[in-house]
Amino acid sequence: MKIDIRTEAAKYYDSNPDFLNDVPFYQKLISSPKISILELGCGTGRVTLSLVPYCQFIQGIDISPAMISICREKLVKAGIPQTRAQVIEADISDFDLDQTFDLIIAPFRVLQNLETDREVDGLFTCIHKHLSPNGTCILNVFRPFREPEELQKLWTTREESLDWEMPVEGGRIACYARRAGMDVEKLILYPELIYRRYEGEVLMEESLLKIVMRCYYPDTFERLIVEHGYAILNRWGGYEGEVYGQGPELVIQFREGS
Numbered sequence: 001m002k003i004d005i006r007t008e009a010a011k012y013y014d015s016n017p018d019f020l021n022d023v024p025f026y027q028k029l030i031s032s033p034k035i036s037i038l039e040l041g042c043g044t045g046r047v048t049l050s051l052v053p054y055c056q057f058i059q060g061i062d063i064s065p066a067m068i069s070i071c072r073e074k075l076v077k078a079g080i081p082q083t084r085a086q087v088i089e090a091d092i093s094d095f096d097l098d099q100t101f102d103l104i105i106a107p108f109r110v111l112q113n114l115e116t117d118r119e120v121d122g123l124f125t126c127i128h129k130h131l132s133p134n135g136t137c138i139l140n141v142f143r144p145f146r147e148p149e150e151l152q153k154l155w156t157t158r159e160e161s162l163d164w165e166m167p168v169e170g171g172r173i174a175c176y177a178r179r180a181g182m183d184v185e186k187l188i189l190y191p192e193l194i195y196r197r198y199e200g201e202v203l204m205e206e207s208l209l210k211i212v213m214r215c216y217y218p219d220t221f222e223r224l225i226v227e228h229g230y231a232i233l234n235r236w237g238g239y240e241g242e243v244y245g246q247g248p249e250l251v252i253q254f255r256e257g258s
Contacts, residue, residue, distance in 0.1 A: 008207035010066035012195040013044050015166045015173045020249070022107055022140075023050045025239040029138070029253070030054045035102035038130055040092040040123070041110030045071035049078060052085050055103075060087035061095060093122030100130055104137040111139050115188060115212045124228040131256060136233060139225070140251040141216045143237070148187060151215070155182045155189060163193070171199040180210070187215040218245040221252065230254040 006013075026047060030037070034056045042048045042060030044067050051058055062068050071087045092106070093114060104127055114120050127137050144151060160176040174196050181190040193209040216224065225232060232254045237247025244250065 004064050004066055005209060005211075006064040007066045009193065009195055009209040010044065010064065010070055012173055012175070012197075012207065013067070013070075014046070015168070016164060016175065017166055018164050019046065020108060020239060022239045023047060025251075026051060026105060026107070026138070027054050030103065036132075038097075038101040038104045040104065040106040041108075041113070042071060042087055043067045043108075045074045045087070047105070047107045048085060048087065049074055049080070052078075052080055057083070058085045059097065059101070060085070061090040061092060061097075062087065063089065063091050065089050091122075093119040093126065095126055097130060100132040100135065102132050102135045104131055104135065106139050109141050109213070112141050112213045112216070113211065115214060120214075120224070121228075124230075128229070128256070133256075136253050136255045137230075138251065138253045140249050141221055142213075143245070143248060143250050144215050144217060148184075148215075151187075152182065152184050155179050160194065168197075171197065171204070173197050189213040189215065216250065218250055221250050225252055225254050226257075229257045231257045 027050070030051065033054060037051060037055050037058040039048055039058060039060040042062045045060065048058055048060045048071060060071065068087050068089050075085055075087070092110065111123065114123060131137060146154065157179045160178050163175040163177045165172055165174045176194040176196070178192040178194065179189070180192045182188065191211055191213060193211065195207045195209070196203055197205040222232060232252055234253040235244035236242065236249070236251040237244045238249045238251070
């Protein structure tokens with residue numbers, strides 16, 4: 001059993017004001033209210049709950065028990081029955097639900113959290129196993145704005161930078177980022193997020209979250225999908241219709257290859 005690295009940070013996740021505006025994008029791509037959806041890396045349910053009214057059923061999975069617990073509480077509070085939405089703890093690179101889905105999604109760069117080739121291959125194997133014959137899958141990553149050589153020079157620093165800050169009752173929550181390390185050969189970034197809760201100017205709590213962000217460029221992201229046996233249907237450079245390779249994100253919709 002893997003250690004849940006998000007145990008302490010999970011409660012701060014929904015405070016982030018800088019989430020991508022991706023929910024309307026996914027809502028528009030749902031072709032029928034009768035489809036079933038599998039969400040990989042559902043977290044605390046930011047996307048999950050937003051898609052419930054648009055589909056017949058949505059299944060979420062996430063490796064973090066802390067995140068799943070928050071998501072379940074939200075589903076119960078919203079009065080959403082298990083016939084419409086369920087979430088379970090599972091590894092997105094190694095799971096078997098014994099059913100298929102019309103649409104599989106992994107919002108907010110979930111793919112990039114997979115550090116090893118084995119995990120990435122496992123994810124695509126699981127997609128194969130759970131995608132219905134006419135189903136599609138959508139994956140996204142951020143588009144690096146630096147070439148690998150320049151990224152290597154600029155990335156690693158122990159200095160903190162403020163990512164975001166949010167006022168809460170009695171104080172504020174601030175999230176700082178630190179560029180702790182980089183695997184140059186595999187282009188894997190190792191950022192650290194430090195969440196701090198203040199009452200006035202008094203620091204009340206601090207939580208450290210160490211994460212993995214594997215970098216993909218436009219051509220390597222496309223190649224990754226094709227080499228795993230899929231046919232690309234659509235490409236976007238973001239959630240506002242940006243051209244692929246020119247916007248802030250890399251978003252690809254694909255299906256099983258012919």
